[in-house]
Amino acid sequence: MCGIAGVVYKDKKLHPVGDDLTKMLDALQHRGPDSAGLAIYGGLGLKENEYLLNIEVKEKHGLLEAVKETVNTATPIKKEEIIPSVENYMIYRCKIGLDSFSELKPLIMDIDKIDDVIVLNGAHSFEMIKDVGLVKDIAARYDTTSKMGTHGIGHTRFSTESLVDRYHAHPFQSYIIPDITVVHNGQITNYWKIRDPLERKGHIFETNNDTECIVHYIADKLSEGYKLEEALEESVKDMDGPFSYIVGTPNGVGIAKDQLGLRPGVMAENNEVFAIASEEVSLREVMDTHDIDQIAPGETRSYTI
Amino acid sequence: MSEFIINAENQPPREVNREIKKAAVDYDRIVVKNPNAMHYIAAGLIEPVELVIDGSAGYFAGTMVDGAKIHITENAGWFPADNMTAGEVVIDGSAGDGVGQGIYGGTVAVKRDVGSRTGEIMKGGTIIVGGNSGFMTGLFMMGGRIIILGDVSEDAGESIIRGAIYVRGTVESLGKNAKIDNLDDDDLKELKEVLPEYGFDLSEEDYESFKKIVPRSNRPFYGKESEEG
Numbered sequence: 001m002c003g004i005a006g007v008v009y010k011d012k013k014l015h016p017v018g019d020d021l022t023k024m025l026d027a028l029q030h031r032g033p034d035s036a037g038l039a040i041y042g043g044l045g046l047k048e049n050e051y052l053l054n055i056e057v058k059e060k061h062g063l064l065e066a067v068k069e070t071v072n073t074a075t076p077i078k079k080e081e082i083i084p085s086v087e088n089y090m091i092y093r094c095k096i097g098l099d100s101f102s103e104l105k106p107l108i109m110d111i112d113k114i115d116d117v118i119v120l121n122g123a124h125s126f127e128m129i130k131d132v133g134l135v136k137d138i139a140a141r142y143d144t145t146s147k148m149g150t151h152g153i154g155h156t157r158f159s160t161e162s163l164v165d166r167y168h169a170h171p172f173q174s175y176i177i178p179d180i181t182v183v184h185n186g187q188i189t190n191y192w193k194i195r196d197p198l199e200r201k202g203h204i205f206e207t208n209n210d211t212e213c214i215v216h217y218i219a220d221k222l223s224e225g226y227k228l229e230e231a232l233e234e235s236v237k238d239m240d241g242p243f244s245y246i247v248g249t250p251n252g253v254g255i256a257k258d259q260l261g262l263r264p265g266v267m268a269e270n271n272e273v274f275a276i277a278s279e280e281v282s283l284r285e286v287m288d289t290h291d292i293d294q295i296a297p298g299e300t301r302s303y304t305i
Numbered sequence: 306m307s308e309f310i311i312n313a314e315n316q317p318p319r320e321v322n323r324e325i326k327k328a329a330v331d332y333d334r335i336v337v338k339n340p341n342a343m344h345y346i347a348a349g350l351i352e353p354v355e356l357v358i359d360g361s362a363g364y365f366a367g368t369m370v371d372g373a374k375i376h377i378t379e380n381a382g383w384f385p386a387d388n389m390t391a392g393e394v395v396i397d398g399s400a401g402d403g404v405g406q407g408i409y410g411g412t413v414a415v416k417r418d419v420g421s422r423t424g425e426i427m428k429g430g431t432i433i434v435g436g437n438s439g440f441m442t443g444l445f446m447m448g449g450r451i452i453i454l455g456d457v458s459e460d461a462g463e464s465i466i467r468g469a470i471y472v473r474g475t476v477e478s479l480g481k482n483a484k485i486d487n488l489d490d491d492d493l494k495e496l497k498e499v500l501p502e503y504g505f506d507l508s509e510e511d512y513e514s515f516k517k518i519v520p521r522s523n524r525p526f527y528g529k530e531s532e533e534g
Binding site: 293296 | 341342344361363380382383398402418419420421422439509
């Protein structure tokens with residue numbers, strides 16, 4: 001099944017988005033117990049061309065040092081933190097500076113060459129937290145409830161085809177343009193028809209997960225000048241299968257639902273908050289749900305700040 | 306009248322339903338407080354009891370009920386009253402997809418908008434929607450009636466086999482095997498009887514604006530109409 005959620009504060013100020021999304025996802029826990037994740041935008045406060053890397057590292061002698069050496073060879077590590085995870089893995093989180101965004105993906109690919117190491121993400125304007133297990137456990141591990149932001153998206157996963165691990169936990173991120181994320185409930189059944197043209201354009205796929213296909217598709221459209229709403233509308237025309245997914249960008253979130261309406265999506269909005277989720281029980285965590293809208297088959301909704 | 310109150314807060318659906326079914330034997334009226342859009346509330350309730358869900362319900366509220374009268378004071382998720390055989394489910398707010406899916410009897414009344422596939426594969430009973438109804442309303446409907454006071458989206462009556470869909474507003478498009486028919490006096494009499502019963506007070510002009518969607522053929526896919534079973 002999977003559960004998806006997104007929230008935007010319309011005043012562009014910092015709010016407890018981490019706490020909101022944690023509650024929204026916990027309310028959707030019944031939709032998937034495998035992994036969970038959040039992308040919290042607006043609260044990192046990084047300077048221009050600074051990035052935060054989240055790197056999964058196996059607890060093995062000398063491995064963390066090898067990771068640090070690879071990063072330091074490219075650019076000095078400015079700040080670092082280790083977050084213990086489960087199954088003999090830790091998350092090494094470090095802040096770095098680069099001359100331009102175009103250097104980020106090559107650096108990530110260099111780090112990924114180290115055995116038992118994988119970069120979960122690298123971001124400038126949002127904080128990615130994703131791990132295996134239940135929402136409450138992950139929230140405690142990463143202190144998600146203290147995270148502030150302007151908006152964010154989240155996911156709780158019931159895996160279907162691809163692996164259950166941190167990397168395949170949602171959100172997925174694209175590096176075609178900075179800081180585009182996607183959480184997804186469903187399947188893209190014409191996956192290769194979507195992936196092929198994107199690869200021919202030079203976009204790099206790291207997995208065979210259909211959610212990665214969506215995030216690259218949307219990022220590609222945005223890079224061509226489409227607005228978020230337009231990119232979502234195009235995706236509904238181009239993609240087959242049962243799906244509803246939420247896109248996060250540095251200035252908003254949006255949802256798209258397949259043309260047969262085979263996956264759920266509801267939204268509610270007031271003067272302060274725009275919220276979307278798989279079910280009403282999730283929306284209730286952030287606002288009064290007297291007036292909720294069902295996202296119709298083939299419909300898209302978005303809010304940008 | 307004897308009343309029993311259940312607090313659903315922090316309880317799993319199985320426990321809430323166990324309490325409902327137990328109370329339904331001894332009480333006339335049950336009120337479920339703090340439902341918090343919980344799924345499966347009142348699933349399989351077969352006592353003729355009055356049940357108030359004081360808030361929103363999640364998916365499959367009142368699925369497979371037989372004889373109970375359920376009142377949901379806020380919204381409902383997907384498939385409220387699914388496979389109901391007799392009784393009543395009244396929803397004061399909006400509802401998701403598949404309202405009244407597969408009902409055999411009874412009445413589902415939603416005061417505001419509903420999602421897609423309202424009344425899919427229903428075989429009898431009545432569904433009333435105070436607002437709009439989405440994509441493929443009456444999908445593969447095999448009997449009963451759906452009454453929509455607002456508009457219906459694309460492919461209304463898709464593959465309808467029997468029954469009728471009454472629409473006061475606009476019909477965006479018809480599905481396969483569906484056609485628009487005129488209402489006769491019996492249709493209007495039925496509408497005028499049932500709608501006020503659920504709090505929908507319409508003018509004569511409103512009643513005159515209803516359209517009726519019915520099947521073109523009872524055997525649209527294979528076989529002959531004379532073989533209709």
